[in-house]
Amino acid sequence: MDLILVAVISLGAIGLIAAVILYVASKKFAVYEDPRIAQVAEVLPQANCGGCGFPGCSGFAEACVKAGSLEGKLCPAGGQAAMEKIAAILGLQAEASEPKVAVVRCNGSCENRPRIVKYDGAQSCKVAHATCGGETACAFGCLGCGDCVKACRFDAIHMNPETGLPEVDEEKCTACGACVKACPRVIIEIRPKGKNNRRVYVSCVNKDKGPVAMKACKVSCIACGKCVKECSFEAITVENNLAYIDPNKCRLCRKCEAVCPKNAIVAVNFPPRKPKVEAPAAEAAKAETPKVEAPKAE
């Protein structure tokens, strides 16, 4: 009987002492954490994609609360809706942001860009990029090993087995930029989604001179400059033998798409062209034939 009593009393005493120590410690060493951080973290998608530029969702929540303003902050996965919620919690103004999407700037499908060798090294774009120029004569285009697919946390990018190119699912893509970082050739670009999801862009990143690019791929940009002349808004520039359309200046008129002799400019989500537009399009087609040769002169 004594034994049990001693055990109960001694254990009880230890428990009591420990409780006192813990109580004192929790009061003395308490770290105050703004409760709003937890609230903000709750409205974030918890994808921890890193698209915001902070280490995970909690890191972003902390940054939002501590900065005291939402300027330049955007959760690409949660989008404008999440930012509005955060603004409501913090009593701040959310910055208006344009929805964006990842765009694959290579159209070198098996048909457009013939495979001249077979790569059988490690199935990773990074390795393929470092060890060889890829399976085609284009040393800039998609390597097709799918590093971007592996990098995507939203299941938004997939390889199309027919074309051998990645395709972005616009609904799922949050423009977090993980694929952009994963691509060793910087083919993927984050661009504004555009009005009614309509976009016009140069679907090529080949910086070779015209004749070389021309041989490598049917739909390569040869930097002929026709689009630059055609554009009324100065949205197109040609640098390093490659045209680029500035999405902020582009007014989606599609004139450049019509004049591109190599069909390197792509316009997506547009309704089919109206028949009456056909006449100028045909004219452009006529005009382009002799000019295809023109960029060869260097």
Next chain:
Amino acid sequence: MKTFRIGGVHPAENKLSAASAIETLGLPKQAVFPLSQHIGAPAVPCVAKGDVVKVGTKIADAGGFVSAAIFSSVSGKVAKIDSVIDASGYRKPAIFIDVDGDEWEETIDRSEALVKECSLKPEEIVEKIKNAGVVGMGGACFPTHVKLCPPPGSKAECVIINAVECEPYLTADHRLMLEKPEEILVGVSLLMKAAKVDKGYIGIENNKPDAIKLMQEKAAAYPGIEIVPLKVKYPQGGEKQLIDAVIRRQVPAPPAIPISVGAVVQNVGTAYAVYEAVMKNKPLFERIVTVTGKSVTKPSNFLTRMGTPMSQLIDAAGGLPEDTGKVIGGGPMMGKALMNIEVPICKGSSGVLIMNDKEARRGEVRPCIRCAKCVSACPMGLEPFLLSTLSAHNEWERAEKEDIVSCIECGSCQFTCPSNRPLLDMIRLGKSTVMGIIRARSAK
């Protein structure tokens, strides 16, 4: 018999062309000279379109201290300065020369006579080597004069000549030793004089008994030069492995270099090039290239002018076999599969290996079974399975701590892996990334 202490593997030797005497290959129609044929800054062209050049005319100046000049291997007219797809698979700037006749610079001594006497001072020898554009002929193409100018605080004690040729299939160095032993020995003496040492070793693997015997006979007349027969083991031709095998010293991890343990290592082909540069005033513009493969009709060793397209060598060896799976620039262990057989022969092209379809195919990649064969095979004492995983997950900091930059890219790990894992592919990627990070840090 001596060999290096850590790791190593034994790939099948396949020295098919060992018995084929060196043949001189005909001139190409057009010779192409990429401007970065060596480690270091690319060379800077010193000719322009339309200029007439002779064999041995300098066409590009060294682009810095760690760089080398490039000399024309043909006579003719500069057609253009443009870009060419080199062995890396990417377009690189190059000089194109249309061949017309075969007219040599008058300064070059074209006689076969052996010249032994040299009254030049060490500095003058180094200067001559530099002015002849000589680089390491083993494949890494490190400018030779840089190796002969030790950084302050270090002193060379001996010159080690790499005549190991541990790569399977390749026989260029073996044939060179059989056909030009005296020239090589004079070259070694010159290198010893330039490095201001009186001890020279020539390491030869014992799968070349004829070369060992011949070199030993001839070396008797050259004081200070010792022939060291070595037990066959890959990668004995690695600089650090060879130093360990010959003088039993281990080079510490980078930034230590061979000179830190007193050794200057040069390839046997380099020794020959040094002989020609110093004694015959002949700059580096031709080399011996092995063209080989199991299905090749006539495995051969060609004395080839640089800038010759590889397709010409393949044709001379009996043409591209029908069952070709891969064409590799260099040997099977460290060589690079080529995208294009029009790639020009450069200073570092030791061989063209044509693998048949069956040989070339990589096995199916299976999961790692933790057998640690790669760890036992690694001649640098690294953990390849770990380094490759770290590279695959972009763990650069940890990869640096695990000493990824010490990897010599010999491929022993990948060769020995029973699961066919692409270990070296990933490690190479990690190594270059980590080296980039280190460079960026030290530039700050």
